[in-house]
Amino acid sequence: MADGRAGSSTDGESLLFLTDEQLRKGIEAMFFAYRGFTADPDRLLEEYSYGRAHHRALHFIQRSPGTTVNNLLSILGVTKQSLNRVLRTLIADGLVDSRVGRRDKRERNLYLTESGAALERRLSEAQRRRMRAAYRAAGPEAVRGFRQVLEQIMDADMRAHFHG
Amino acid sequence: MADGRAGSSTDGESLLFLTDEQLRKGIEAMFFAYRGFTADPDRLLEEYSYGRAHHRALHFIQRSPGTTVNNLLSILGVTKQSLNRVLRTLIADGLVDSRVGRRDKRERNLYLTESGAALERRLSEAQRRRMRAAYRAAGPEAVRGFRQVLEQIMDADMRAHFHG
DNA sequence: CTTGGAAAGTCAACAACACTGACGTAAAAT
């Protein structure tokens, strides 16, 4: 029984937001929203016959220029064979530059080329446009809650990648 | 320029939550959170050698018993051939019951069998457990914002499926 | 009543992207 948080059984906040029905709505909201979230980049990617995996790689290389393959692997949570297939095409197509590490020559430091950065910009601008509209419509208070809940949903070890 | 909402250029709410950096954090939060969101069911599904598509079908049949293939199609946003493959295995494995429509014999009305309902319960309970922990940690105010923003992110035609 | 179209579902072939397992090379660490 009970809850462990402030208050007795039915406290001021009323725990109605924790009912199975409310949770089901949250689950479906995640499902439908994620589809919308990826819809715009997906359309653009078709033009290049790339997939979401390419988008993710471009995004995280843009975020951390010079990142290593291993670091990307732990962020994306896929196997190296899977990531390698994607990186290989991006490098072959001249969107990503892979340079042998200066300190540790086993490592490869990954950078976006100009055209890689250009595609990444198109993709993220499309995605940001939707997010911006959603944020604007919902307001800053809602956005704060949105971010708080999402951060709680992540696996703990992903939170490290999320910050910093 | 400007904004279109209440206030002049830098109004009370301050539009700092709409910066590209804030939007990028939101985008990454969606990415990392969605992985956590699906992680628990994914583990369970492995035991049955099913995938997410099976989970989605079970979920929405549970939500609307007797739903038709066509209705499921518009909710899930995939081709009927893709859904059919999934449904075929669920029916063959005795988790889903497909009954020829009474009025229209072209339609199939879909129901969960007892064992189908049992699996669906295991999957959704795992997913709810994580959502419940996240909701509880973030609080009802944050959950309200979470839901508001997600609803804005969805495509408009998905909002209809989301409600009622 | 018949014909023709729309809708529901099936079969076949194919692509994207994930997985495992095995192997190789080079560099760093012990």
Next chain:
DNA sequence: ATTTTACGTCAGTGTTGTTGACTTTCCAAG
């Protein structure tokens, strides 16, 4: 000198998506 780490690659498999072609069923217009 040996082991571990980082990266790349080859081969094989599975899920989930796609398109195209086909049957069955229903309904409505001729």
